[in-house]
Amino acid sequence: MSPIDRTPPRLDRLRIPPVALAAGFAALAGAALILVSGHDPLSAYAEIVRGSLSPESLPDTLAWATPLVGMTLAAALPLRGGMVNLGGDGQLVIGGLVAALAPLVLAGPGPFGAAAGLALAALGGGLYAALAAWGEVRHGVPMLISSLLLSYPAVGVTSYLARFPLRDVATGLPQTLMVPLDARLPVLTGALNAGSLLIAAIALAVVVFDRRTSAGYELRMRGKNARFAGYGGVRLGRQAVGTMFASGAIAGLVGATLVLGSQFRFIDGALLTPAYTWSGLMAALLVGGEPVGAILAALFFAALQTGGFAMQRETSVPRVLTLVLQAIVILFLAMRQGIGRRT
Amino acid sequence: MIGSLFTPFLFQSAAQAITPILLAALAGVLCGRVGVFNLALEGQMLAGAFAAIVGSFLAHSALVGVAAAMAGAAAFSLILAYGATVFRGDPVVIGIGMNLLASGLTAYLLRVVFGVSGTFSDPGVVGLGRIAIPALAGVPVLGWAFARQSAITWAAWALTALIGVVLYLTPVGLRLRGVGEQPEAAGALGVDVARYRIVTVLVAGALTGLAGAQLSLGAVSVFAEDMSAGRGWIAVVAVMLGRNNPLYAAAACVLFGFADAIGVNLQSRGLPNQLTDAAPYVATLLALVVSHRRRSRFSQRSRKPAPTAGEAAAAHRRGGSGRKA
Numbered sequence: 001m002s003p004i005d006r007t008p009p010r011l012d013r014l015r016i017p018p019v020a021l022a023a024g025f026a027a028l029a030g031a032a033l034i035l036v037s038g039h040d041p042l043s044a045y046a047e048i049v050r051g052s053l054s055p056e057s058l059p060d061t062l063a064w065a066t067p068l069v070g071m072t073l074a075a076a077l078p079l080r081g082g083m084v085n086l087g088g089d090g091q092l093v094i095g096g097l098v099a100a101l102a103p104l105v106l107a108g109p110g111p112f113g114a115a116a117g118l119a120l121a122a123l124g125g126g127l128y129a130a131l132a133a134w135g136e137v138r139h140g141v142p143m144l145i146s147s148l149l150l151s152y153p154a155v156g157v158t159s160y161l162a163r164f165p166l167r168d169v170a171t172g173l174p175q176t177l178m179v180p181l182d183a184r185l186p187v188l189t190g191a192l193n194a195g196s197l198l199i200a201a202i203a204l205a206v207v208v209f210d211r212r213t214s215a216g217y218e219l220r221m222r223g224k225n226a227r228f229a230g231y232g233g234v235r236l237g238r239q240a241v242g243t244m245f246a247s248g249a250i251a252g253l254v255g256a257t258l259v260l261g262s263q264f265r266f267i268d269g270a271l272l273t274p275a276y277t278w279s280g281l282m283a284a285l286l287v288g289g290e291p292v293g294a295i296l297a298a299l300f301f302a303a304l305q306t307g308g309f310a311m312q313r314e315t316s317v318p319r320v321l322t323l324v325l326q327a328i329v330i331l332f333l334a335m336r337q338g339i340g341r342r343t
Numbered sequence: 344m345i346g347s348l349f350t351p352f353l354f355q356s357a358a359q360a361i362t363p364i365l366l367a368a369l370a371g372v373l374c375g376r377v378g379v380f381n382l383a384l385e386g387q388m389l390a391g392a393f394a395a396i397v398g399s400f401l402a403h404s405a406l407v408g409v410a411a412a413m414a415g416a417a418a419f420s421l422i423l424a425y426g427a428t429v430f431r432g433d434p435v436v437i438g439i440g441m442n443l444l445a446s447g448l449t450a451y452l453l454r455v456v457f458g459v460s461g462t463f464s465d466p467g468v469v470g471l472g473r474i475a476i477p478a479l480a481g482v483p484v485l486g487w488a489f490a491r492q493s494a495i496t497w498a499a500w501a502l503t504a505l506i507g508v509v510l511y512l513t514p515v516g517l518r519l520r521g522v523g524e525q526p527e528a529a530g531a532l533g534v535d536v537a538r539y540r541i542v543t544v545l546v547a548g549a550l551t552g553l554a555g556a557q558l559s560l561g562a563v564s565v566f567a568e569d570m571s572a573g574r575g576w577i578a579v580v581a582v583m584l585g586r587n588n589p590l591y592a593a594a595a596c597v598l599f600g601f602a603d604a605i606g607v608n609l610q611s612r613g614l615p616n617q618l619t620d621a622a623p624y625v626a627t628l629l630a631l632v633v634s635h636r637r638r639s640r641f642s643q644r645s646r647k648p649a650p651t652a653g654e655a656a657a658a659h660r661r662g663g664s665g666r667k668a
Contacts, residue, residue, distance in 0.1 A: 139632055141631045141635045145580055145583065146631060148576055149628045149631070150628065152625075153624060153625055155621075157618065159617040160615050164615060282440070285439065318451050318455065321447070321451050323446065323450075326443065327444035328444065330436065330439075330440040334436040334440060335431075336430075
């Protein structure tokens with residue numbers, strides 16, 4: 001050991017994992033906000049933990065995590081290649097509406113309707129996302145912005161369809177007809193249905209793709225340096241369109257599992273209110289799109305949000321606080337990563 | 344049919360729609376000029392709109408509301424100002440994070456401070472008055488619209504001209520542009536690059552605050568959750584289309600403002616608002632496609648392999664966050 005190694009440990013030598021540091025910082029900032037509202041931060045946080053991780057609330061957390069993990073994967077995949085898909089909302093509602101209609105329109109036994117709904121939802125979401133990639137590859141329209149802008153007409157048109165031509169007039173609400181009983185996803189236990197298994201399978205597939213396939217390697221290479229990847233023979237245009245198709249397909253599937261698994265019809269606004277897209281994007285951004293880390297971050301956010309319901313119920317601290325905590329974590333990490341990245 | 348669209352009412356609603364987008368776009372232009380890619384316009388505007396309502400509610404004065412909006416949005420912009428410079432964070436991540444923080448924080452404070460969710464309006468909130476300029480009242484068609492604008496609308500156009508002049512005709516503007524285009528060269532000439540960036544981002548934040556004040560105190564005195572409703576993203580596109588030139592960006596804002604106004608107009612003729620609300624976004628998209636098509640054809644002739652827009656954006660991002668090792 002050289003004498004230099006025996007210098008007293010400085011703060012940055014302690015190696016606190018940045019994620020833990022960020023979470024701690026967010027918890028402190030959140031505590032200040034709770035104090036502003038005149039409540040007790042400790043009891044509010046205790047409710048979050050109890051409301052998300054206790055045995056009776058764990059299934060709810062997993063049910064909430066299902067779409068969140070799905071949208072996280074949809075965000076993580078392009079992010080791995082240095083691309084950003086901000087249009088998850090549009091792809092989500094397209095998938096949801098297609099899945100709600102397919103079993104009603106297609107003749108055939110129920111399970112066929114469900115399978116067709118899932119497949120068509122993936123196709124619809126995928127094609128819509130690929131449109132943004134095609135626009136960048138072919139016409140140079142930046143995907144970062146076009147994917148987001150495409151979201152608005154998709155949300156508008158699906159909302160219009162659910163309110164007017166396709167509305168279930170028997171109910172007073174802006175929603176489509178119920179999906180037949182036999183076309184719904186089978187229930188596993190309580191709040192959990194087969195959609196969770198589907199998302200888990202997709203998560204596994206994305207992890208394997210990322211770690212074990214040459215296409216996943218090429219995508220990571222693009223993320224590090226797109227020009228180098230292109231020079232090395234990666235067909236960048238095709239890769240962008242394919243990656244965005246897969247990302248949009250996952251988003252579409254998330255919409256389909258929500259519609260076929262728990263809502264049983266397309267209800268205007270119901271897919272967007274929980275803001276899965278943005279939470280998912282944040283979870284993916286936390287780790288630069290690395291799938292395992294992103295999934296863990298998504299589970300963390302899901303626990304936070306599910307616990308938020310309990311916190312609001314028991315302590316009347318508004319649960320939107322959890323969104324603030326998430327945002328603080330991501331901002332803290334964005335800067336913290338910057339500190340380590342010395343030139 | 345088309346001719347009957349262009350009523351004084353259309354110009355009035357277009358002018359109203361343009362103002363917040365224009366102010367946010369000017370903010371984006373300033374940030375872009377010093378090499379900080381600002382995706383947080385949406386959240387900055389929302390923070391400003393909320394601060395405006397709080398200020399106006401507490402002091403029963405629209406002026407205090409506007410001042411609070413500018414100060415609040417500028418304070419919120421400290422995250423981007425320091426995050427993208429001193430802390431070298433990725434501006435895209437910071438921008439997205441700031442938008443979500445603004446959305447969550449305003450919704451939280453709305454519940455905690457005012458005890459309501461969704462929207463807040465109160466007789467104690469004083470909105471901005473309309474400013475009538477007698478000399479302009481006689482202009483045919485537009486006179487009616489001119490008499491129905493807030494001071495912020497006039498200020499937005501004055502600021503467009505002012506920023507154009509400052510950027511291109513003053514020494515400060517030259518340094519600003521230098522900081523964005525060649526940070527090393529600007530630094531070598533003695534310009535404190537980080538300081539220029541921080542101050543510019545904060546000034547731009549005050550502009551977004553003005554945009555927010557127009558939203559919550561302009562036409563109606565009300566704050567609604569997520570009331571910026573995508574306008575900040577439209578402003579981001581206006582900045583891209585205008586290539587960080589305030590006048591071109593303003594032209595793009597006029598286009599989007601009219602698309603918005605035409606959408607509102609069609610809505611009053613019976614088209615469902617779910618469809619017409621998408622009009623400005625579709626117009627924005629089409630403008631992006633048209634401009635980039637022309638640009639890419641041009642660059643194919645003049646350059647060797649043109650970098651794709653995504654890579655250009657990535658380069659932009661890197662430039663904004665300082666060089667990587």
